[in-house]
Amino acid sequence: MALLEVHQIEKHFGATQVLKDVSFELEQGQALAIIGSSGSGKTTLLRCLNFLETPDQGTIKVAGETLFDAEIPAARSEAAIRKKRLHFGLVFQSFNLFPQYTALENVTLAGKLLAKERADYKAGKKQILAEIEAQGRELLAQMGLSDREKHYPHQLSGGQQQRVAIARALALRPDILCFDEPTSALDPELTGEVLRVIRALADQRTTMVIVTHEMAFARDVADQVIFMDGGLIVEQGPARAVIEHPREDRTRQFLSRYAKN
Numbered sequence: 001m002a003l004l005e006v007h008q009i010e011k012h013f014g015a016t017q018v019l020k021d022v023s024f025e026l027e028q029g030q031a032l033a034i035i036g037s038s039g040s041g042k043t044t045l046l047r048c049l050n051f052l053e054t055p056d057q058g059t060i061k062v063a064g065e066t067l068f069d070a071e072i073p074a075a076r077s078e079a080a081i082r083k084k085r086l087h088f089g090l091v092f093q094s095f096n097l098f099p100q101y102t103a104l105e106n107v108t109l110a111g112k113l114l115a116k117e118r119a120d121y122k123a124g125k126k127q128i129l130a131e132i133e134a135q136g137r138e139l140l141a142q143m144g145l146s147d148r149e150k151h152y153p154h155q156l157s158g159g160q161q162q163r164v165a166i167a168r169a170l171a172l173r174p175d176i177l178c179f180d181e182p183t184s185a186l187d188p189e190l191t192g193e194v195l196r197v198i199r200a201l202a203d204q205r206t207t208m209v210i211v212t213h214e215m216a217f218a219r220d221v222a223d224q225v226i227f228m229d230g231g232l233i234v235e236q237g238p239a240r241a242v243i244e245h246p247r248e249d250r251t252r253q254f255l256s257r258y259a260k261n
Contacts, residue, residue, distance in 0.1 A: 001064055003028040003207055004049075004176055009058035011044055011231075018044045019055070020231040026176070026224070029205035033218035033239060036228035037254060042211045045228070046180050049209065050088045051081045062087045062175050089169030089177045093184050095161040097153040103164045104149040107171050108136040114172070139167035143197060159190035163197055177201065179210040215258060219243040227251045 002025035011019040019041050026032050034042045047053040049060065051068070060068040067084045074080060097106050111132040115121055121128060140149050143163040153161055162182060169177055179198065183191040195217050201208065202221045212218055218225055218239055225242040227235045227250075235248045246252045 002026060003063055004209075005059075005061040006049070007059045007061075009045070009048055009055045009060070011041075011048060011053060011055050018231050019048065022058070022231075022233055024226060024233065024236060026207065026209065028207055030223040031202045031206075031208040031210060031221060032224045032226065033222035034209065034211045034226045034228060035213070035215065035218060035254075040228040041231040042228055043180055046090070046178050046209065046211050049176075050090045050178060051085050052090075054081075086172055087175045089172065089174035091162070091165050091169050091177070091179045091182050093181050095153070095158070095165050095185070097161055097164060097168075099153050102150050102152055103140060103145060103156065103160075103167075104133065104136050106153075106164055107139055107167045108132050110168070111135070111171050136167070136171060139170055140164070142170075143167050157190060158186045159193040162186065162194045166194075166197055166201075175207065177206055177208045179208065179212070181211050181213060183212075183214060213258075215243060215255070227254065229254070 004026040006025070007023050009019055009022040010017065022041075022045060024032075034045065036042050044053060048055045055068065055070055057070045058068075059066060059070070067087060098109070101109060112129060115128050115132060118128065137146070137149060140146055143166060145160060145163055145167070148156060148160060153164075156164065182198065183194050186194060191214075195214065198208070198210065199221050210218070210222065222239040224236065225239045226233050227242060227246070227248070229250050235242055235246060235251045242251065243255065246255060
């Protein structure tokens with residue numbers, strides 16, 4: 001059984017349809033790269049997976065559990081969506097770190113807020129918070145940032161900020177880690193350090209969905225690639241097959257244009 005099942009997702013913004021009958025599956029431990037031109041629907045799809053946008057049609061399942069069904073109104077409630085977001089970690093293009101918090105505080109903030117809802121929080125507050133901070137330090141160490149835990153975002157490079165954002169997304173142990181063009185806001189010399197972190201996560205068989213414009217990275221790191229155009233999935237398959245030997249004209253044209261830029 002696939003870990004992630006997306007079936008016939010559609011999304012409109014006013015009269016404009018930005019996702020059209022999008023369906024795919026992702027196995028546990030696989031990395032899926034989504035490629036396509038600006039405006040093809042890639043980011044909207046990612047935001048629908050993380051419930052920052054609500055699909056108009058379709059279903060989303062994780063580990064066999066239906067997280068979203070457009071035919072069930074209760075699936076759209078704020079309380080229901082808040083719980084469903086915990087299945088997905090999202091790393092944004094522009095870091096989105098809280099400037100008033102240190103790197104460690106950014107990583108641990110969500111965990112500390114959720115801990116307050118635990119029945120044993122009052123009795124075990126000290127230990128619970130200590131465990132959350134210990135986990136946060138472990139994640140920063142995994143990102144190569146042990147010596148930056150007390151630094152504020154303005155004291156970090158763009159690559160370091162994005163690695164903090166990755167640690168933050170991992171902190172709640174999501175089933176699926178999502179990236180929205182994680183290197184697009186970085187200078188070229190900083191791109192490599194973030195891609196190396198994502199590559200390491202892929203080697204550890206972290207289940208990931210990555211919207212990216214890094215074609216060589218998608219080819220070498222992803223298990224599967226989806227090419228989108230005009231809100232549609234035009235082609236999907238093994239990463240090297242799609243990027244090196246695309247079957248569809250639109251895929252070939254996109255890759256050809258990209259290779260010239």
